[in-house]
Amino acid sequence: MKNPASLVGKTVLIVEDEDELREPLALEFESLGSHVFQASNGVQGYDIITQQDIDVVISDIRMPGGDGIEMLSKIKALPRRTPVVMLITGFSDVSLEETYARGAEAILAKPFDLDDIETTVERLLTPPAERWAAPFAPPERIKRHLERTCESLEAAAREGVLSLGKGGFFLGRPQPHEKTNVGNLVSFHVTFEKGEALVFEGTGILRWMRPQETAELQSGCGIEFCSLAPNTRDAVLRLVEKLPSPSYLPRNAP
């Protein structure tokens, strides 16, 4: 079992229209020591979040009487940063990349495992500074290594090479040998030559992949930070803090 301490005393909001799913989830989080609020649609959920101190939100994406995806955008517009786990059903009309771009910190596809949702919630309840300080995964688990050299973060964003989000980054035009499956672990090393000689070094998980460019968007992928090298971590934390957009993984370079 996991370390229940991280969930003790936390407030969890569960927004799900299926009572038969929401109730056992609530029961389980309560048994792990959390205080649980429940809502059966996005409108009710948003009402609760504006009235209560919520540490983490778990929400279905589409519900009668108020969408989860709209609630997500409204939550992300609030001054307090509340992590949101979105529950999807595999073939949602809202894509993974759009959900991350709207600010969702995690996406779980139904049916999911109880352990997975608990691990995810625990992870999101851990502040990024702590989360990203985790040791690197052993090399054999890392499927790809991504290497880039850019002039500056601004230039990289402008050229569509890379753009930073609250929890990871968009990497434009991945090379064929860099492509890997969603969910795989990758390592990256990005050097910015100008300005403060920034380096992104760490490991991440490939969260989505757009292999071909579309009418509006170039090809690219979304990578969520797992661990960041000590020399990188503080700089990334500072940059992420300053980002105006709530986007967790941007869809494209702006």
Place this chain on the structure above:
Amino acid sequence: MSLFESLDSYFSQAAFMPHGHCYLWRPALVWTHVITDLLIGSAYVGISVTLYVLIRKIRLPFSAMVLAFGIFIAACGATHFMEVWNLWQADYWTAALVKALTAAASVATCLWLVQLRPQIFAVAESARLSEQRREALELINLELERRTGELQRTNEALAEQQKLLAHSAKMSALGEMAGGIAHEINSPLAIITIRAKVLARLCQRGGLTPQVVEREAELLAKTAMRIGDIIKGLRAFAREGSHDAFEFASVKSMIEDALVLCQTRFKNRDVLLEVGDVSDDVSAHCRPVQITQVILNLLSNAFDAVVEANGERWVKVSVEQRDAHIEIAVTDSGLGIPRDLQQKIMQPFFTTKEVGKGTGLGLSISKGIAESHRGSLELDTMSPHTRFVLRLPKSMAMEGADEESS
């Protein structure tokens, strides 16, 4: 001697000798002349008669000229017959008269022929031209035959393509549906997996009571049945259905099969879905899989049409019995289809959806299915809201039913 007598003596034969004397009555010579003259004369007459018969039977150009020619040849023949006659009878005046007539006919024909030259040239030229035209026509015919063959092959290829397209439209419709179905199935699956896990944990913690076990077991079974119903609804897409046998199928159950595949989509996007009362015993003679597909197509179209709309968003399904027909109507809260699009919506590949969202084949395939049932699928232009009516005969004479549909 009177003038008459003197003329008579002038013209009488008495003064002449028959022509045979010139041949000294040598039989070989005489008979050679007789036979050859008779043959020549007969041939001339034969030619004339043949010419006459020809112009009587077929329309030859310059038939008068040909007739003149015939007369001239016949006259020539007559001179040869006179030659034979003159061998024994010195009737040279008659022979001269015949020759004079022949000369007149020959000269007249000759002059006429000379004068006719330009017309003859013209006829010859037009004959040459018509020959050329005939050859050109033959070439055109050959080319036409070649093109007809090509067209036929193209048609066959097109028919094949159409079949493939219908299939791919089906696959695409299936793909569109897959999202909805995944949602319909994954939601109950999530309930089952989470509740089973929670049950296991309760067991570990020693918190299980018989009541809890009973409640959970029943709920799990009920949720699994929910998935079963959806899978049942998938029958409509498990096969193409156009070769299925006709049967009397309950209209209510066909509507339910379609609803189970899309109702969560409606619910989750707050589109009110209303199904009017349908009695269990209303049935239609149809291929139920295909009719379920048509109903699902109409429901999906209606959903797509209103889901992003502001204000009221609803879709209604109603069934009415009219004489020999059953009408299944799908109405949505939209305000109808613009007049200029009404004609186009049933056409293959016409779509107002954005690229990748619709194939433009749904309605045309559905219309084809309706027609293969001797029914119809029409937009009700009189309705204030967008309303499609699927009309099916309650029963249909089987012998006329199309075997092919989509």
